[in-house]
Amino acid sequence: MTVAEKKDLKVIVFQLKDEEYAIEVDYVTSIEKMQKITRIPGVPSYIKGVMNLRGVIIPVVDLRSRFQLEEIDYEENTRILVLNKDGDEIGFIVDGANDVIDISSTDIEPTPEVVGGVKEEYLRGVVKMGDRLFTLLHLEKILPKVKD
Amino acid sequence: MSQSEYLEVFIDESEEHLQAINDNLLKLENEPDNMDIVSEIFRSAHTLKGMGATMGFEDLANLTHNMENVLDLIRNGELEVTPEVMDIIFDAVDDIEEMVTDIASGGDGSRDIQEITKQLESLQGIETEDAGEEVAATATAAPTTETSDEIEETFDEYELTVLSQSEEQGYKAFKILVTLDEKTMLKGVRVFMVFETLEEAGEIIKSTPSAEDLENEKFELSFVVTLLTHESKTDIQKRIEKISEIASVKIEEVNVKQEKQKKLALEEKEHQEAQQKEEKGTKGKKEKKPSQQSSSPKEKSSSNKKQKGMELNKTIRVNIDRLDVLMNLFEELVIDRGRLEQISSELNNNELQETVERMSRITGDLQEIILNMRMMPVEQVFNRFPRMVRSLSRELNKKVKLEIIGADTELDRTIIDEIGDPLVHLIRNSLDHGIETPDERVAKGKPEEGIVKLRAFHSGNHVFIEIEDDGAGIDKEKIMNKALENGVVTDEDLEKMTDQQIYSLLFASGFSTAEKVTDVSGRGVGLDVVRTTFESLGGVVTVDSELGKGSLFSIQLPLTLSIIDVMLVEVAQEKYAIPLTAIVETAIVEKKDVYNAHNQKVIDFRGKVVPLVFLDEIFDAPLKNEEQDFYSLVIVHKGEKVAGLVVDSLIGQHDIVLKSLGNYLTNVFAISGATILGDGQVALIVDTNELIK
Numbered sequence: 119m120t121v122a123e124k125k126d127l128k129v130i131v132f133q134l135k136d137e138e139y140a141i142e143v144d145y146v147t148s149i150e151k152m153q154k155i156t157r158i159p160g161v162p163s164y165i166k167g168v169m170n171l172r173g174v175i176i177p178v179v180d181l182r183s184r185f186q187l188e189e190i191d192y193e194e195n196t197r198i199l200v201l202n203k204d205g206d207e208i209g210f211i212v213d214g215a216n217d218v219i220d221i222s223s224t225d226i227e228p229t230p231e232v233v234g235g236v237k238e239e240y241l242r243g244v245v246k247m248g249d250r251l252f253t254l255l256h257l258e259k260i261l262p263k264v265k266d
Numbered sequence: 267m268s269q270s271e272y273l274e275v276f277i278d279e280s281e282e283h284l285q286a287i288n289d290n291l292l293k294l295e296n297e298p299d300n301m302d303i304v305s306e307i308f309r310s311a312h313t314l315k316g317m318g319a320t321m322g323f324e325d326l327a328n329l330t331h332n333m334e335n336v337l338d339l340i341r342n343g344e345l346e347v348t349p350e351v352m353d354i355i356f357d358a359v360d361d362i363e364e365m366v367t368d369i370a371s372g373g374d375g376s377r378d379i380q381e382i383t384k385q386l387e388s389l390q391g392i393e394t395e396d397a398g399e400e401v402a403a404t405a406t407a408a409p410t411t412e413t414s415d416e417i418e419e420t421f422d423e424y425e426l427t428v429l430s431q432s433e434e435q436g437y438k439a440f441k442i443l444v445t446l447d448e449k450t451m452l453k454g455v456r457v458f459m460v461f462e463t464l465e466e467a468g469e470i471i472k473s474t475p476s477a478e479d480l481e482n483e484k485f486e487l488s489f490v491v492t493l494l495t496h497e498s499k500t501d502i503q504k505r506i507e508k509i510s511e512i513a514s515v516k517i518e519e520v521n522v523k524q525e526k527q528k529k530l531a532l533e534e535k536e537h538q539e540a541q542q543k544e545e546k547g548t549k550g551k552k553e554k555k556p557s558q559q560s561s562s563p564k565e566k567s568s569s570n571k572k573q574k575g576m577e578l579n580k581t582i583r584v585n586i587d588r589l590d591v592l593m594n595l596f597e598e599l600v601i602d603r604g605r606l607e608q609i610s611s612e613l614n615n616n617e618l619q620e621t622v623e624r625m626s627r628i629t630g631d632l633q634e635i636i637l638n639m640r641m642m643p644v645e646q647v648f649n650r651f652p653r654m655v656r657s658l659s660r661e662l663n664k665k666v667k668l669e670i671i672g673a674d675t676e677l678d679r680t681i682i683d684e685i686g687d688p689l690v691h692l693i694r695n696s697l698d699h700g701i702e703t704p705d706e707r708v709a710k711g712k713p714e715e716g717i718v719k720l721r722a723f724h725s726g727n728h729v730f731i732e733i734e735d736d737g738a739g740i741d742k743e744k745i746m747n748k749a750l751e752n753g754v755v756t757d758e759d760l761e762k763m764t765d766q767q768i769y770s771l772l773f774a775s776g777f778s779t780a781e782k783v784t785d786v787s788g789r790g791v792g793l794d795v796v797r798t799t800f801e802s803l804g805g806v807v808t809v810d811s812e813l814g815k816g817s818l819f820s821i822q823l824p825l826t827l828s829i830i831d832v833m834l835v836e837v838a839q840e841k842y843a844i845p846l847t848a849i850v851e852t853a854i855v856e857k858k859d860v861y862n863a864h865n866q867k868v869i870d871f872r873g874k875v876v877p878l879v880f881l882d883e884i885f886d887a888p889l890k891n892e893e894q895d896f897y898s899l900v901i902v903h904k905g906e907k908v909a910g911l912v913v914d915s916l917i918g919q920h921d922i923v924l925k926s927l928g929n930y931l932t933n934v935f936a937i938s939g940a941t942i943l944g945d946g947q948v949a950l951i952v953d954t955n956e957l958i959k
């Protein structure tokens with residue numbers, strides 16, 4: 119990570135409840151509007167099910183539910199961030215995708231103890247840009263475990 | 267075509283013939299008086315010999331020849347079919363197999379066959395001379411055609427045309443046989459002089475050997491020249507005789523009509539011979555594997571392939587990766603086809619509907635072809651077992667009968683390639699540890715002959731292969747003691763374990779319960795390897811046993827069929843797909859016909875008690891449908907066990923593409939995958955095997 123942090127990062131900023139979060143744009147393959155999700159029985163409740171993304175079936179995680187935030191009904195602004203980590207695709211349901219911005223690694227500050235109720239382990243740091251404050255997510259920690 | 271291009275055909279066919287020989291030898295052992303079987307073996311051996319000789323594999327040809335002689339004796343009733351005789355023949359077949367394997371892996375197929383040849387010859391005794399006579403007879407038969415008085419010369423189509431045309435123009439055609447004096451020094455010069463003399467008299471249209479060879483003195487003493495001329499036979503004779511060092515000149519007029527007839531007759535003969543050869547070939551092939559004459563299209567095409575293989579080499583080898591790519595592309599096509607079908611039924615446009623229907627039919631055919639390309643009957647693996655069981659049981663002094671059931675069950679080729687070795691292990695295990703010696707069996711009141719059943723069948727998304735023996739069964743106590751001894755488990759573990767779990771300890775590494783370690787099995791590595799191999803294929807191995815009665819090893823393998831036929835059902839407003847292979851039938855039962863037994867709802871269905879599985883409960887559906895007076899059931903089976911899945915409604919039968927749920931969602935209970943429906947939505951595929959206890 120040392121190399122990456124020296125460089126500038128391009129991140130996607132998205133909305134979750136009343137906070138803004140960011141994730142590296144390299145992981146994001148597309149941003150989709152909300153679509154029909156097929157429920158999978160017997161899985162953790164934050165996994166909402168699977169959806170058909172251009173012929174590929176990918177699991178969808180509700181990020182509010184993942185972070186134990188209250189769940190709301192999906193609306194016009196709700197988006198699914200489709201991420202690709204090591205070839206496995208997964209969708210994250212967020213309240214809205216706001217922006218793509220460049221940040222400098224020096225802008226990343228250590229996470230305060232508690233940010234909006236999201237557990238510290240999921241976070242990589244806090245970025246302050248002008249009057250905007252958003253939290254950089256730790257993708258590896260958020261993703262469900264991949265089984266062999 | 268070069269030899270190497272034939273090599274693959276040779277190897278393929280040799281393997282087929284060897285298999286046929288093996289199968290028939292086993293049959294012969296059971297029916298020693300059935301001469302039809304001997305004839306079939308003879309035919310296969312004969313073809314093998316012919317192919318071996320053509321390809322220049324002498325050891326192979328010699329050995330098969332010797333084997334053929336022995337078979338001939340059996341056929342003529344001069345030699346009896348005894349186990350000893352069979353052993354020697356089997357050994358010979360083994361040797362031939364080794365040779366073919368060697369050739370297949372790039373060797374020259376040579377092998378020390380002295381020992382086995384001696385054994386075969388000792389069976390033949392004096393009769394070995396017969397073979398010699400036979401060869402001599404054919405040798406003398408060949409040159410008879412040469413002895414006639416006529417000058418031997420054949421003309422091709424073109425030459426015959428020239429001959430008949432010049433005849434019309436008043437030319438005469440002569441065949442001139444010129445023989446040079448033995449002492450001729452410069453043959454080429456003499457030939458030149460003869461040619462020059464003849465060209466003065468007319469036109470030379472042909473010479474045998476060719477003019478070029480004659481100039482280079484590539485001939486013995488005589489040659490034939492065909493000349494068109496107006497001059498008379500005697501004039502020509504005189505002209506040539508003037509040249510010195512000519513021993514003799516013989517001139518014959520060419521009768522064009524006769525030549526034409528001769529040619530026709532020759533062609534006819536060749537044609538007939540070729541046809542006979544072909545007939546013989548195809549006949550042999552057809553009779554070779556009567557059991558394979560089932561009507562699946564793949565087998566038909568492969569037998570066509572066999573008939574023409576030698577002449578045209580109509581098969582090509584395709585890397586399985588390419589088939590995978592083809593398959594993936596086709597899957598996309600199937601999804602779009604589903605979408606198109608839906609759109610066209612919504613738009614209700616006649617022309618569109620017709621086109622889409624046509625496309626559906628074509629893609630349907632295409633699908634069958636692509637799938638069939640990858641599927642092979644398990645027979646490919648199973649057919650080597652009868653032989654193995656025979657030799658093993660002799661080695662172990664046990665009497666064992668192998669019953670094979672469901673050899674036509676088809677599996678993906680990649681799986682077929684892998685399961686051979688582990689199955690060998692399991693069968694060996696059954697023979698070595700399972701089946702008792704005849705004495706023990708009699709003492710226990712069992713028939714002397716033990717039975718090992720090898721069974722393959724489809725069930726849901728899986729193929730099951732079972733190996734069942736009626737032997738001693740597995741001694742639980744022994745396993746437990748051994749497992750404790752080896753530190754595989756602790757006392758506490760054992761207490762909690764079910765019988766099945768205890769049996770499964772057999773598959774732990776470093777485990778062997780046989781009291782004496784034999785050559786066959788019992789080194790304790792076998793079963794461990796077996797389990798790992800099957801697991802790497804996505805399979806599951808289970809053991810069940812009853813002490814004194816026998817044991818059952820069951821292997822569940824995935825079909826890896828990526829396109830499957832399913833019944834779509836609706837459960838609490840969600841759509842699920844149930845593989846058609848798992849479904850026995852669908853039914854509707856009234857609620858009052860449902861009984862409770864041991865806290866389990868059951869129905870009496872066709873005289874059987876069938877437990878009900880409520881899919882909405884299993885899948886904890888969030889939405890409940892209003893209660894109805896009856897249940898819609900999909901009766902599914904796993905092997906012989908059945909269960910009734912309760913659904914809200916049946917939607918219909920569909921071809922769907924099996925998709926995985928990805929690496930994040932593995933081991934979802936009772937869901938084996940997902941598929942994309944015509945409307946783009948995802949439906950889950952039910953793994954019925956997990957629902958049947």
